[in-house]
Amino acid sequence: MIALDFSGQTAVVSGGLQGIGKAIADLLHIGGANVVVGDIAVVKPERDRRYVVQPCDVASRTDAQALITTAREVFGGVDILVNSCGVSAMSPVDAMQERDWQRILDVNVKGLSYLSEAAIRIMKTQRAGRIINIASQAGKNGYRLMGQYVASKHAVLGLTRVMAIELAQHNILVNAVCPGIVETEMKWRERQQGAALRGLTADDIYAEDCSQVLLGRTAQPLDVANVVAFLASPLASYMTGQAINVTGGMTMH
Numbered sequence: 001m002i003a004l005d006f007s008g009q010t011a012v013v014s015g016g017l018q019g020i021g022k023a024i025a026d027l028l029h030i031g032g033a034n035v036v037v038g039d040i041a042v043v044k045p046e047r048d049r050r051y052v053v054q055p056c057d058v059a060s061r062t063d064a065q066a067l068i069t070t071a072r073e074v075f076g077g078v079d080i081l082v083n084s085c086g087v088s089a090m091s092p093v094d095a096m097q098e099r100d101w102q103r104i105l106d107v108n109v110k111g112l113s114y115l116s117e118a119a120i121r122i123m124k125t126q127r128a129g130r131i132i133n134i135a136s137q138a139g140k141n142g143y144r145l146m147g148q149y150v151a152s153k154h155a156v157l158g159l160t161r162v163m164a165i166e167l168a169q170h171n172i173l174v175n176a177v178c179p180g181i182v183e184t185e186m187k188w189r190e191r192q193q194g195a196a197l198r199g200l201t202a203d204d205i206y207a208e209d210c211s212q213v214l215l216g217r218t219a220q221p222l223d224v225a226n227v228v229a230f231l232a233s234p235l236a237s238y239m240t241g242q243a244i245n246v247t248g249g250m251t252m253h
């Protein structure tokens with residue numbers, strides 16, 4: 001087994017209070033990194049020696065900048081940015097709500113860009129950095145009732161590629177991870193909503209989910225975090241502009 005060592009490095013993780021973001025923040029912290037978590041659901045900010053938790057709505061450019069400023073002031077820079085937070089909504093394509101369009105694009109696309117631009121300014125001065133965007137297999141395929149989310153995740157992959165092209169000259173590597181079906185609160189909510197819209201039960205949808213995965217099980221957040229840690233590590237120093245599936249074989253392209 002190869003132990004990844006992030007000692008002395010600083011990672012900023014959006015949406016790190018629960019689900020995939022929390023697994024990523026915890027794994028990088030265990031690996032020795034200083035971690036700054038920004039999440040809209042933070043009620044009590046925390047500041048441990050190597051772990052800072054700060055309220056942040058990434059859809060606010062001011063909040064996004066403030067999170068990166070905290071990383072610089074407390075830990076001296078930003079080596080790794082993981083854009084993990086995301087939101088979803090479910091509806092048929094002819095009934096998509098304006099407020100869902102706004103929130104999904106503001107958080108999943110523009111928020112990712114706001115946090116990245118603030119981190120890039122620091123990474124350029126360091127002449128080094130890793131940006132890892134949590135996209136989805138929904139950035140490569142279409143899924144029923146997920147029009148707005150699918151559109152946003154396609155946008156994330158497009159933005160990832162442009163960032164990789166522009167930032168390679170500054171030694172900033174930018175990749176995306178495309179999880180499949182991961183057991184988190186987001187997935188739980190989607191199963192409830194999908195069941196109501198399709199006249200099924202959430203258990204029916206869970207069984208359908210498992211049947212689509214070659215490995216026969218849905219993912220745990222740590223399955224995704226492991227790949228993020230790899231992309232943040234020296235093992236991935238010749239990778240940029242990639243969109244890596246972590247789907248148990250459900251998506252192959």
Ligand SMILES: NC(=O)c1ccc[n+]([C@@H]2O[C@H](COP(=O)([O-])OP(=O)(O)OC[C@H]3O[C@@H](n4cnc5c(N)ncnc54)[C@H](O)[C@@H]3O)[C@@H](O)[C@H]2O)c1
Nearest residue numbers: 015018019020039040041057058085086136182184185186
């Ligand atoms: N769960 C899945 O099956 C799955 C699959 C593919 C991709 N993803 C992606 O993985 C990422 C994490 O998803 P998850 O399943 O862990 O979701 P989750 O809902 O369990 O957790 C998301 C976290 O992001 C935070 N958040 C939401 N809006 C925010 C905002 N505006 N600013 C800052 N933080 C905000 C939430 O408070 C929460 O802590 C998302 O980008 C999601 O699209 C999830």
